[in-house]
Amino acid sequence: xxxxxxxxxxxxxxxxxxxxxxxxxxxxxxxxxxxxxxxxxxxxxxxxxxxxxxxxxxxxxxxxxxxxxxxxxxxxxxxxxxxxxxxxxxxxxxxxxxxxxxxxxxxxxxxxxxxxxxxxxxxxxxxxxxxxxxxxxxxxxxxxxxxxxxxxxxxxxxxxxxxxxxxxxxxxxxxxxxxxxxxxxxxxxxxxxxxxxxxxxxxxxxxxxxxxxxxxxxxxxxxxxxxxxxxxxxxxxxxxxxxxxxxxxxxxxxxxxxxxxxxxxxxxxxxxxxxxxxxxxxxxxxxxxxxxxxxxxxxxxxxxxxxxxxxxxxxxxxxx
Amino acid sequence: xxxxxxxxxxxxxxxxxxxxxxxxxxxxxxxxxxxxxxxxxxxxxxxxxxxxxxxxxxxxxxxxxxxxxxxxxxxxxxxxxxxxxxxxxxxxxxxxxxxxxxxxxxxxxxxxxxxxxxxxxxxxxxxxxxxxxxxxxxxxxxxxxxxxxxxxxxxxxxxxxxxxxxxxxxxxxxxxxxxxxxxxxxxxxxxxxxxxxxxxxxxxxxxxxxxxxxxxxxxxxxxxxxxxxxxxxxxxxxxxxxxxxxxxxxxxxxxxxxxxxxxxxxxxxxxxxxxxxxxxxxxxxxxxxxxxxxxxxxxxxxxxxxxxxxx
Numbered sequence: 001x002x003x004x005x006x007x008x009x010x011x012x013x014x015x016x017x018x019x020x021x022x023x024x025x026x027x028x029x030x031x032x033x034x035x036x037x038x039x040x041x042x043x044x045x046x047x048x049x050x051x052x053x054x055x056x057x058x059x060x061x062x063x064x065x066x067x068x069x070x071x072x073x074x075x076x077x078x079x080x081x082x083x084x085x086x087x088x089x090x091x092x093x094x095x096x097x098x099x100x101x102x103x104x105x106x107x108x109x110x111x112x113x114x115x116x117x118x119x120x121x122x123x124x125x126x127x128x129x130x131x132x133x134x135x136x137x138x139x140x141x142x143x144x145x146x147x148x149x150x151x152x153x154x155x156x157x158x159x160x161x162x163x164x165x166x167x168x169x170x171x172x173x174x175x176x177x178x179x180x181x182x183x184x185x186x187x188x189x190x191x192x193x194x195x196x197x198x199x200x201x202x203x204x205x206x207x208x209x210x211x212x213x214x215x216x217x218x219x220x221x222x223x224x225x226x227x228x229x230x231x232x233x234x235x236x237x238x239x240x241x242x243x244x245x246x247x248x249x250x251x252x253x254x255x256x257x258x259x260x261x262x263x264x265x266x267x268x269x270x271x272x273x274x275x276x277x278x279x280x281x282x283x284x285x286x287x288x289x290x291x292x293x294x295x296x297x298x299x300x301x302x303x304x305x306x307x308x309x310x311x312x313x314x315x316x317x318x319x320x
Numbered sequence: 321x322x323x324x325x326x327x328x329x330x331x332x333x334x335x336x337x338x339x340x341x342x343x344x345x346x347x348x349x350x351x352x353x354x355x356x357x358x359x360x361x362x363x364x365x366x367x368x369x370x371x372x373x374x375x376x377x378x379x380x381x382x383x384x385x386x387x388x389x390x391x392x393x394x395x396x397x398x399x400x401x402x403x404x405x406x407x408x409x410x411x412x413x414x415x416x417x418x419x420x421x422x423x424x425x426x427x428x429x430x431x432x433x434x435x436x437x438x439x440x441x442x443x444x445x446x447x448x449x450x451x452x453x454x455x456x457x458x459x460x461x462x463x464x465x466x467x468x469x470x471x472x473x474x475x476x477x478x479x480x481x482x483x484x485x486x487x488x489x490x491x492x493x494x495x496x497x498x499x500x501x502x503x504x505x506x507x508x509x510x511x512x513x514x515x516x517x518x519x520x521x522x523x524x525x526x527x528x529x530x531x532x533x534x535x536x537x538x539x540x541x542x543x544x545x546x547x548x549x550x551x552x553x554x555x556x557x558x559x560x561x562x563x564x565x566x567x568x569x570x571x572x573x574x575x576x577x578x579x580x581x582x583x584x585x586x587x588x589x590x591x592x593x594x595x596x597x598x599x600x601x602x603x604x605x606x607x608x609x610x611x612x613x614x615x616x617x618x619x620x621x622x623x624x625x626x627x628x629x630x631x
Contacts, residue, residue, distance in 0.1 A: 163551060163552075165552030165556045165560050166552075166561055167557060167563075167566070169552075170550050170552065170569070170570060173536075173578070173579075174532070174551040175531040175536045175549075175550065175580075176536040176580060178501075178533070179531075179534070179536040182502050182506070182532075183505045183506075183508060183509050183537055186502070186505060186506030186510075187506075187510075202498065202529070203489075203501060203528070203529055203551070206499075207532075210506070223494055223495055223498070224491060224494050224495060224497050233491065234411035234412065235411055235412055243411070244411070247407070247409050247410060247494075248407070248491070248495075249494055249495070255495060258496075260495050260496070306506075307510070310499075310502055310503045311507075313460075313463070313496065313502065313503045314460030314496055314499065314503065315404050315406040315493075316401050316402060316404055316460045316461045316464055317401070317403070318400055318402075319400040320400055
């Protein structure tokens with residue numbers, strides 16, 4: 001499999017190439033070659049471990065947007081059963097940058113919502129690079145309301161560069177669509193568990209991310225603006241994205257230390273895309289555990305706790 | 321100094337932070353739209369709206385509240401909150417330095433000023449963004465001050481008006497600032513359940529995270545003429561779609577046309593119009609709706625009495 005190695009993974013890529021080469025050679029002295037392959041694979045694992053143990057925020061940001069990073073439609077069949085995708089906002093269109101629908105998570109029915117990016121060029125365009133328009137947020141809202149009506153918990157997967165900045169999106173009320181979701185999610189009478197699975201980009205991410213439990217995959221990022229956007233505004237150059245990524249503290253471990261997220265879901269060695277099945281299983285267990293904890297809470301208690309969580313957001317000083 | 325400032329003890333003056341205009345920039349001002357040369361004192365009387373072409377210039381938060389509210393009472397809310405640099409954020413400059421510079425420049429401690437006062441004798445809480453304070457960006461203090469404003473409105477059953485002027489969320493507070501969108505919106509959800517009106521006034525400019533949260537959640541949304549209002553900035557959109565944007569794109573008139581706002585109101589009429597709206601929303605007797613029960617039951621009682629007499 002072509003793993004699309006990132007810049008900082010080059011040493012791993014070189015080893016992988018060597019191993020591949022050996023495999024192709026491998027007739028004659030089979031035993032020796034197998035030994036050699038095993039040795040190199042061990043070495044590759046060690047190397048990956050050491051590189052991944054000290055990733056910079058910018059490297060993490062690149063992993064979060066890795067071209068092979070699993071998206072909701074990769075996770076959904078591995079985590080849930082009987083997914084029925086539900087379409088459209090009933091007002092204007094079906095936005096392909098957000099997918100949602102009913103599914104079963106073990107014995108529970110759940111409503112799943114997520115930003116969906118595309119894999120190849122055609123699909124990327126079809127999914128608008130995971131950047132929703134107002135109709136996407138309105139579809140999400142419709143499904144949230146449905147979940148509430150039927151006492152079904154809501155599971156959201158966040159992975160977007162942000163809400164789409166386009167003429168039509170503005171004409172149809174991008175701001176209002178996002179704001180309305182924040183407004184409704186604050187009081188939605190059903191549990192909400194959100195996971196940042198890739199790129200948590202700004203208001204476009206938050207619009208399906210107001211929740212009772214916020215999880216983050218180990219190499220996901222979550223911030224108020226993309227590192228490039230931040231760099232171009234504050235440093236006047238998008239080249240300084242690495243500095244911006246560092247400054248904004250957008251990685252899971254930093255955000256956990258700041259008390260902004262509840263749990264980090266560990267990824268397989270080398271990132272979620274190296275072993276999607278395993279990643280899905282880990283995430284599934286985390287989701288089931290959170291729903292177990294939230295089950296049985298009356299909606300009054302649930303909403304009161306969610307409200308308290310929201311009111312505690314922010315750091316400031318009170319004088320005197 | 322006017323007579324009102326003179327009679328206030330100095331402590332109250334500093335705590336309200338109102339009534340003090342910025343440094344006078346000379347006697348004459350040029351209108352950025354029609355280039356008319358305007359006499360400063362006349363412009364002041366005209367609330368910084370060009371008397372020749374009605375162009376609405378940006379005004380400071382303190383002045384905004386000063387001209388909107390009755391002279392008294394006035395009490396600043398959550399004035400004691402100060403921003404902190406919890407991320408030790410540093411770009412080309414330190415966040416801390418940017419903060420102290422903004423404080424010095426505006427005379428405000430943060431980008432949102434909240435005052436409890438009265439509008440034509442109706443008790444009211446009014447918030448105003450200070451755009452000159454780091455682009456009116458919303459960080460933790462702005463979010464918290466807004467929530468405290470909402471809390472007072474709920475506790476004391478008073479309407480809330482917010483004058484928005486903001487570039488969006490404050491990047492230097494990263495995810496903390498993003499979460500203020502959720503926080504302020506959640507507070508408004510609560511307020512709505514208590515039947516207390518929120519009037520959002522969009523002034524030039526209202527963008528990004530502020531636009532995509534509290535600004536668009538008004539029961540009534542009013543914009544000043546020709547204010548730039550939207551989620552993504554015009555330059556970002558132009559770079560994304562690679563075409564020139566239509567004339568008047570993201571201006572108040574465009575928003576009204578697309579159904580995003582209720583009204584466009586001239587600054588000089590805001591006091592009257594908002595007072596009228598709020599009075600209608602707050603003044604209705606509880607004869608219909610959820611709280612109507614008691615009164616309706618009372619009326620039925622009366623009806624039965626009448627029937628009894630008739631019978």
